[in-house]
Amino acid sequence: MVKAVKGTFIECDPAAREVLLRLNSEEKFIIEDLDSTHLFINSTHLERVQRALDELMDANTYKASNLPS
Amino acid sequence: MAVQMGSEEEFKTTIAEYLESLPTQFCRRVFSSPAACLAIFRLLSTVGKQLIMSMLYLDAGLRTQDVLQCAKTEQQRMVKAKIAQLRRLQLVVEERGCVSLNPIFREQLRNALTGGGDFGSFGIPYAGPRDKRVTTAWLARHARERWEAILHFMVGRSATGAATVGEAPAAPLSRSVRDILRMSRLMEGGEGGMTITNSGFQFLLQDAASQVWTVLLQYLRLAEAQDMDVVEVLNFMFQLVGLKLGRAYSTEALTPHQRKMLSELRDFGLVYQDEHDPHRFYPTHLITSLTSGTRSSGAARDGAPAQSELTLSSDRGYIILETNCRVYAYTDSPLQIAILNLFMDMASRFANLITGMITRTSVRRALLRGITADQIITFLCTNAHPQMQVRVPVLPVTVTDQIRLWERERDRLRPTNAHFYKDFAQPQEFERMFRYAQEIGVILWANTEKHQLVVTRQGHAKIVELVKNHRALRLRFSCRQR
Amino acid sequence: MAEPLESDSSLLVVVLDANVGAWARSPLALDKALQQVVIFLNAYLALNTENRLVVLGATARECRFLHPSSSRAPEAADIQVYEQFRAADVRVLAGVAALVDGAGPDQAQAQAQAQAPSLISRALSMALCHISRVNALLTNKAWARVLVVSAGADSAREYISLMNSIFAAQKASVLIDVCKVLGADSVFLQQAADITGGNYVRVDVDAGESLLQTLMFTCLPDHYTRGILNAPYNQLIDFRATCFCHKRVVDIGYVCSVCLSIFCRTAPVCSTCHTKFSFRIVGPGARDGSSPNGTQNTNNPQNGSQSSTTGTPSAAMSSLNLG
Numbered sequence: 001m002v003k004a005v006k007g008t009f010i011e012c013d014p015a016a017r018e019v020l021l022r023l024n025s026e027e028k029f030i031i032e033d034l035d036s037t038h039l040f041i042n043s044t045h046l047e048r049v050q051r052a053l054d055e056l057m058d059a060n061t062y063k064a065s066n067l068p069s
Numbered sequence: 070m071a072v073q074m075g076s077e078e079e080f081k082t083t084i085a086e087y088l089e090s091l092p093t094q095f096c097r098r099v100f101s102s103p104a105a106c107l108a109i110f111r112l113l114s115t116v117g118k119q120l121i122m123s124m125l126y127l128d129a130g131l132r133t134q135d136v137l138q139c140a141k142t143e144q145q146r147m148v149k150a151k152i153a154q155l156r157r158l159q160l161v162v163e164e165r166g167c168v169s170l171n172p173i174f175r176e177q178l179r180n181a182l183t184g185g186g187d188f189g190s191f192g193i194p195y196a197g198p199r200d201k202r203v204t205t206a207w208l209a210r211h212a213r214e215r216w217e218a219i220l221h222f223m224v225g226r227s228a229t230g231a232a233t234v235g236e237a238p239a240a241p242l243s244r245s246v247r248d249i250l251r252m253s254r255l256m257e258g259g260e261g262g263m264t265i266t267n268s269g270f271q272f273l274l275q276d277a278a279s280q281v282w283t284v285l286l287q288y289l290r291l292a293e294a295q296d297m298d299v300v301e302v303l304n305f306m307f308q309l310v311g312l313k314l315g316r317a318y319s320t321e322a323l324t325p326h327q328r329k330m331l332s333e334l335r336d337f338g339l340v341y342q343d344e345h346d347p348h349r350f351y352p353t354h355l356i357t358s359l360t361s362g363t364r365s366s367g368a369a370r371d372g373a374p375a376q377s378e379l380t381l382s383s384d385r386g387y388i389i390l391e392t393n394c395r396v397y398a399y400t401d402s403p404l405q406i407a408i409l410n411l412f413m414d415m416a417s418r419f420a421n422l423i424t425g426m427i428t429r430t431s432v433r434r435a436l437l438r439g440i441t442a443d444q445i446i447t448f449l450c451t452n453a454h455p456q457m458q459v460r461v462p463v464l465p466v467t468v469t470d471q472i473r474l475w476e477r478e479r480d481r482l483r484p485t486n487a488h489f490y491k492d493f494a495q496p497q498e499f500e501r502m503f504r505y506a507q508e509i510g511v512i513l514w515a516n517t518e519k520h521q522l523v524v525t526r527q528g529h530a531k532i533v534e535l536v537k538n539h540r541a542l543r544l545r546f547s548c549r550q551r
Numbered sequence: 552m553a554e555p556l557e558s559d560s561s562l563l564v565v566v567l568d569a570n571v572g573a574w575a576r577s578p579l580a581l582d583k584a585l586q587q588v589v590i591f592l593n594a595y596l597a598l599n600t601e602n603r604l605v606v607l608g609a610t611a612r613e614c615r616f617l618h619p620s621s622s623r624a625p626e627a628a629d630i631q632v633y634e635q636f637r638a639a640d641v642r643v644l645a646g647v648a649a650l651v652d653g654a655g656p657d658q659a660q661a662q663a664q665a666q667a668p669s670l671i672s673r674a675l676s677m678a679l680c681h682i683s684r685v686n687a688l689l690t691n692k693a694w695a696r697v698l699v700v701s702a703g704a705d706s707a708r709e710y711i712s713l714m715n716s717i718f719a720a721q722k723a724s725v726l727i728d729v730c731k732v733l734g735a736d737s738v739f740l741q742q743a744a745d746i747t748g749g750n751y752v753r754v755d756v757d758a759g760e761s762l763l764q765t766l767m768f769t770c771l772p773d774h775y776t777r778g779i780l781n782a783p784y785n786q787l788i789d790f791r792a793t794c795f796c797h798k799r800v801v802d803i804g805y806v807c808s809v810c811l812s813i814f815c816r817t818a819p820v821c822s823t824c825h826t827k828f829s830f831r832i833v834g835p836g837a838r839d840g841s842s843p844n845g846t847q848n849t850n851n852p853q854n855g856s857q858s859s860t861t862g863t864p865s866a867a868m869s870s871l872n873l874g
Binding site: 103104107110111114115116118119122123125126127138139140141144147148181182183184191311312313316358360 | 557590593594597598599600633634635636637640761763764767768771772773775776778779780781
């Protein structure tokens with residue numbers, strides 16, 4: 001019997017997908033892991049996931065020390 | 070420049086969209102004034118204007134085919150789209166393969182050109198003695214002060230915006246101004262505690278003409294909400310747009326609604342009216358320059374007030390951007406400093422100069438507020454120092470690319486609302502659905518081996534329809550919503 | 552030269568032929584025509600608030616800037632008309648009236664002048680000068696074009712100066728539109744439109760064609776729009792030139808090989824550059840050598856007639872088929 005699930009389809013790069021998989025281990029939100037660049041997730045978690053990903057990516061960016069004065 | 074024109078176009082289309090949404094009877098009444106016809110005409114695209122002018126003095130309609138033949142072969146599709154747009158605006162009627170102008174519009178536009186028709190459509194000049202104080206330059210300064218007070222009010226309410234600037238809060242704004250700011254979602258929150266929204270930040274970075282259009286559109290919505298006659302408001306608005314800068318006009322013949330509108334637009338600095346002399350008013354450049362494609366790159370103009378006078382607060386461009394992302398801005402205006410502060414880190418401030426740097430953090434801060442990279446780049450480009458304006462391209466490519474890259478960085482996920490199908494009972498069932506979805510072009514992702522399918526939300530509705538039609542085939546289908 | 556953009560403003564210089572004599576023979580009276588032209592000017596101003604307009608009036612005696620002019624437009628209480636339009640309209644109408652009246656007092660002189668064609672070439676040069684001055688002042692260039700509303704006939708005297716103006720316009724990428732209201736086709740103005748890429752239209756008022764409609768249709772589009780629309784169909788253009796010596800339109804003439812002046816008959820000395828032609832018949836195989844009279848060309852067979860058919864290397868005065 002065919003099942004239809006409502007949610008959000010995500011297209012991303014493999015790196016971002018790994019992050020999402022890790023976040024998923026903390027709190028489940030991925031409905032289906034489609035392939036290396038596509039995921040299907042619960043719509044209600046989208047905003048939280050986006051923010052979490054953004055923070056994580058920001059934390060992993062090299063920052064030059066402040067303006068040389 | 071191209072980018073800037075783009076943003077302007079966008080706002081013109083919004084007023085066009087508003088006109089498109091008006092019912093036919095309303096349009097007929099709007100078109101009954103030559104001033105309105107002229108103002109609408111000026112908002113059209115160049116090709117649209119030419120089409121209208123070609124037909125203006127033709128009594129019979131033109132065959133659509135013939136009109137298209139006038140255009141070069143590769144441009145015909147574009148001309149066709151323009152005709153369709155004119156039709157949506159109800160300026161032309163198209164029937165039996167012929168296009169002709171809307172008769173009312175034609176008559177009134179002719180009147181606008183020849184000076185006939187409705188008495189005083191272009192405003193009635195004030196006959197009394199002149200007020201020596203009110204000159205074009207004075208009006209420009211007045212309008213600028215008013216307008217900047219509003220912008221400053223908006224920035225002043227942003228938590229980070231005013232903190233570094235440390236200026237006194239702007240003068241209290243009138244109720245109607247605050248209503249409009251709230252209606253347009255540029256600001257939110259109740260009395261006393263209004264805060265700027267993301268669209269408010271975007272608004273700040275636009276050029277003055279776009280900002281005025283936004284406000285006027287909101288005013289129309291507000292008028293609708295207050296059960297004012299929209300057509301009366303529109304016509305008066307278009308009349309104001311057609312007035313001459315620096316001339317006094319009489320309020321004698323205005324209706325009570327129009328007087329009310331005048332007093333509200335006064336708060337925005339779009340018109341000037343002396344409190345002690347309610348019989349006359351002066352339009353300011355903010356409203357009279359609306360139908361011209363105002364460009365901020367100081368063009369020398371003979372006769373008319375210099376373009377530089379019309380740009381807000383800065384006489385000319387004042388920003389210098391270096392390839393290493395450093396910014397030097399020659400300004401002492403708290404408003405401009407606050408706007409710059411939206412997307413750059415301030416380093417030092419002098420009497421007439423501030424220095425700072427565009428950094429990843431500062432751009433991210435702007436992006437988080439919903440400001441786009443293009444808006445930042447357009448803003449920098451428009452306000453670039455004359456020494457930078459002469460260069461091509463105006464801004465260093467390294468910096469613009471970097472800002473765009475920072476924007477892309479935040480855009481790691483591309484989400485789409487969708488439905489996911491799995492566990493098909495039979496392969497044929499999957500095949501059928503897959504083929505149907507392919508036909509109507511709604512597939513986002515599919516795996517033919519695992520028999521899984523992701524379709525758009527609109528596609529889902531259509532597929533449900535298909536399934537219903539195939540009930541006879543005893544397809545059992547469950548739609549579980551999560 | 553950059554491509555014109557949709558947002559670019561234009562600069563239109565209208566050269567108005569206000570020759571009373573010519574208009575008197577027209578089925579369309581001058582004042583009627585003027586009204587239509589004024590509507591067209593308003594339409595042009597309506598297109599874009601940054602559009603600039605200059606109107607020149609030309610008669611047989613003088614050319615004058617009608618708009619903008621130093622004379623202040625009266626602050627008339629005519630509130631029916633859009634401000635921007637009124638200033639132009641009032642000046643143009645008043646200016647033409649002044650031009651026409653100026654020809655009035657001396658009847659005999661006026662009679663003589665009425666027969667003479669208007670000084671179109673002078674007006675064109677004034678227009679081009681104005682355009683180049685305006686563009687030198689502007690930071691963002693305005694796309695300029697000239698519209699000649701012509702009523703009179705060609706004046707052969709004007710050929711050289713007219714041609715010079717035309718080539719100057721071509722070089723400055725200024726379009727010249729020509730609207731011929733009455734009389735025969737103007738050979739010179741046809742060439743002006745063709746060389747500069749403008750439109751030449753002839754309005755046949757007798758056949759019920761409207762001057763205004765023609766202007767709106769063919770002369771209103773700016774540089775940008777002309778890239779989109781097809782140019783109106785142009786009939787064959789008469790490319791014949793006028794000789795420099797007798798100002799006659801010639802089918803076949805002689806051309807000075809140094810300065811390209813055109814003559815209808817042979818002459819020993821070019822009247823333009825004072826080159827002395829050598830009419831010495833040189834047989835085949837003669838050595839190219841020093842020229843006795845200083846021109847670069849030494850060979851000139853058959854006394855200058857039909858030399859192009861003889862196949863000699865060059866000729867001091869060659870005939871040119873101009874048809």
